Amino acid sequence: MSNPKRMPAALAVRVLLVLGLSAAPALAQDTAQPAPTPAGQSAFAPQPVTYASAADAAAAAQKFADEARAAYPKGSANIDQALWTQAAAAAEAAVLAESGNADYLKLRAQIYTEVGFWRQAEVTWAAYFKIVPAVPGSPEAQQAGAAQYNLGYSAYVRSQPDLAARYFAECLNLDPQSAQCAGWAARTALEGGDYARAQTLYAQAVALTPADKSLKYFQGLAQKAADYGPAATGAFSRAYADLDAGRKDKALEGFQAAAQSAPNFAEAWRQAGKLALAMGNAQAALAAYQGAVALPGADATDKFNLALAQEGSQFGLDAVRTFRAAYSKYSGGDKGAAESGFQQATTQNPDYAKAWAWLGRTRYEAKNYAGAAEAYGRAVALNPNDKSSAYYLKLAQQGK
Structure with a gap:
């Protein structure tokens, strides 16, 4: 294979024209805006080079592509990488020299596909399929x-x-x-x-x-x-795509819009509520689960999450989740871990009367009467109607 040489200016212009205009399919011709170049990639414009023959150019393209695969990390192929740039330029030169050669057309299209240059891949595959029908x-x-x-x-x-x-x-x-x-x-x-x-x-x-x-x-x-209806389903579908892409705020807005557009759309309410809880937005979760529970198909999970949102909107979701985890520990018999959890919930929200009451209970059952009296005292001060806490407060103060 001979060394690449600079081609005459007129031929260089032809190479650039080939890149932009060759064989655009009908689908691409009537689009106002072709897809943008992938992130981090500029529009490709090869250095104009020529070879002794089309076969030499194709061989060079294959060589550069093989070297690129060996040199760059797998999955990182990009038209801006020097070896891939050289491979594409050589492939363009081969096609320019023999525009009807199916092998060269395919090689060029495969290179653009491998580097993820999708617009140019579309154009070059269309050129190939004109010679070899798809x-x-x-x-x-x-x-x-x-x-x-x-x-x-x-x-x-x-x-x-x-x-x-x-x-x-x-x-x-x-x-x-x-x-x-x-x-x-x-x-x-x-x-x-x-x-x-x-x-x-x-x-x-x-x-x-x-x-x-x-x-x-x-x-x-x-x-x-x-x-x-189309408005609600469209909003829901796009919200789901936003969620997959990590755009949580936009996804929540979409689920809410879907539910508001079709109040009978239970799954839209649920998805809005679930996402709002995950984002720590108790008020949005409350509105969503109120919508879900109002529908005939509401289930136990909807009601559970509604209660969580209601309590979370009052005391904060973090404190409520900590309390519920502690309660699960208590129910499972791990009262030491439960006491620590109830204590943490009261730290997260000192006005959380129920957390104080259960902290008092774990301390009372551990015969820590002074600690129980302190916790029950806070519970009664926050909720004077809590008769159970008032009763055990007196017992704890008496040490029995």
């Missing part, structure tokens, strides 16, 4: 499908559901066995109010990955979606 499910179609999936997810995150749906649909055309594309195609159909299609696609996704609990969860939601 066979759904083939290795090449699966790689092209991965580009469509990633472009679709990027569009979804940018709140472009119609565009995302089209990318996911194209992914399924290329790779009918892709559970992730079936699942996300179903998600966009659900959010768009096409419940029949959503159910069909969720059934397809579940058949491909029967153990995926999330898919089964949304399959059930799709079956009930007509009861809630």
Whole structure:
């Protein structure tokens, strides 16, 4: 293989044009905004180089790609890495020299796919499929499908559901066995109010990955979606995606919006309540579980969490959780750990009368009458109507 040489200026311009314009498929041509370059990557513009032949350029591209795989950590491939940049540039040179060579077209598309340069992967796979028609499910179609999936997810995150749906649909055309594309195609159909299609696609996704609990969860939601309407189901679905991405505040807002849009949407109330409790937001949890408990299908968990939210809104969730953990210790016979827990709850909220009362009880049962009298005294001062604490306070003061 000869050493790469600088190509003439006119040919260099042609290389850059190839990168931006070659073989854009119909799906990409009518989009106002192509998917952005992956985070941390700039738009790719190779150094213009030429080789003695297209075969030499392709061999160089393969060599640089092999060196890149050996040099960089697995899973870190990026077009900005020097070896990958050289591989892509060499592949572009090979295609430029022999634009109808299927092997060179495939090599170029595979390089862009491996580095996660999804927009360019889409364009270059389309160029390859013009020479070698796509066979759904083939290795090449699966790689092209991965580009469509990633472009679709990027569009979804940018709140472009119609565009995302089209990318996911194209992914399924290329790779009918892709559970992730079936699942996300179903998600966009659900959010768009096409419940029949959503159910069909969720059934397809579940058949491909029967153990995926999330898919089964949304399959059930799709079956009930007509009861809630597109606004509520759309808000719920996007809230779930926000939760998966770690955007908890936004997810909570979405679940709340879904429940407010469809007050009969029990799962929206529950998800809002569960998330609010996890975030330490007792007031939001209280409102959510009040909504859930008001519905006919309310269960024991809803009622338990409502009580937790009610008490948490008064004394703080941390103190209430500490108290409940201590009570579990007490019920299990570990009274020493229970006493320590009740003491911690009173420290977290000194106005927590029930925690003082149970602290008094554990101390009384341990015959620590002075400590029991102190705790019972605080309980009675905070809640004068607590007759049990008042009774045991007198006994503790008498040392019996």
